[in-house]
Amino acid sequence: MPLPFLTADGVFEAHEDDALAHVDHDRWRRPYRPGPWRVAAAALLLLLAAFMLLSTMIIAFAGTWPGALICLAAALAVIGSALRILLAGVWVSPSGLRRVAFLRTHSLAWNQIDEVRTVQQPVRWLGLPRTVQGQALTVAGRDGAELPVLLTDHNADFLSRTEAFDRAAHAVEAWADEYRAVAA
Template sequence: MPLPFLTADRAFDAADDVALPFDDRERWRRPYRPGPWRVGVAALVLLVASFVMLSAVVIALSGEMSAGAACLGVGVVVIAMALRLLRMGVWVSARGLRHTGFLITRTTPWAQVVSVRTVQQPVRWLGLPRTVQGQALLLVRRGRPQENVPPLLTTHGADFLGRVTAFDRAADTVEAWADEYGTR
């Protein structure tokens, strides 16, 4: 079963010299692959979910149907959390830029985007409170103050920790989408 949200389109591998290698630009796409940290954590969460689902079957077979159903519900929630973790990131299309978090998704139409730029600043290490010096991709919107705006991507996030070249490529691609569609 193909999972299209796990991988970026193969067009990036084939067309390194083209900034926007897509034919169908109306479809939401993540312009980079999820990083090993994100995929590893999701795999561990799915492993926990498999144990929870197995325990639901054992509990249900022992005759406690309500407890088995509750355990099954917990397993389904854990699987949904793992899938949401894999969907987190920045998505682009001709309609705008979408920043998907664990609980909240923010979509910004290109008409509201002033600029997308890479800056050197303290960034969170794997989303934890500890900060380190790194690069961040920032979105500047029309009519919105820039204080406390979370970065779209960072070099020390779950997708790019230890993959500076992948961060540069993803940041350049998002900036290219902003340059093409943000000026209209």
């Protein structure tokens, strides 16, 4: 069922190769959709936060305000964690490449990047210390420095979804090819 009020300004006109379409093409965008493991983890955290907010209300009605404020702060921290989990990944824009992790964000301009390529190497399974053989999208800096791995086929976005990993890796490589040529 078409919803004309959503497409009136063209904000939600998505294309096959553009997972997050925006009118302003200078915005940061993730060239792939978040994976089911990432979404499931965020959903579980939001469910936990809902119970924490319910307990906050019960504690507040009981009249224990310091306990209610502590519980509210903990619930807000859990909600913030769920949002940060959903934001984690690789983002691209005409100005550069951004790798968003849970606690850290690292941005590189396209003129600082020498090469973006997919390689076979041991990768971490769901970010845990256990490693398995898999594919990784890596980036090399202009000075020859090897930067942290951008994507793997065993992370929370692409576990058991090799076609989605291939599409995402090709999309990031295409962005890199296009904008490194413009930046050079």
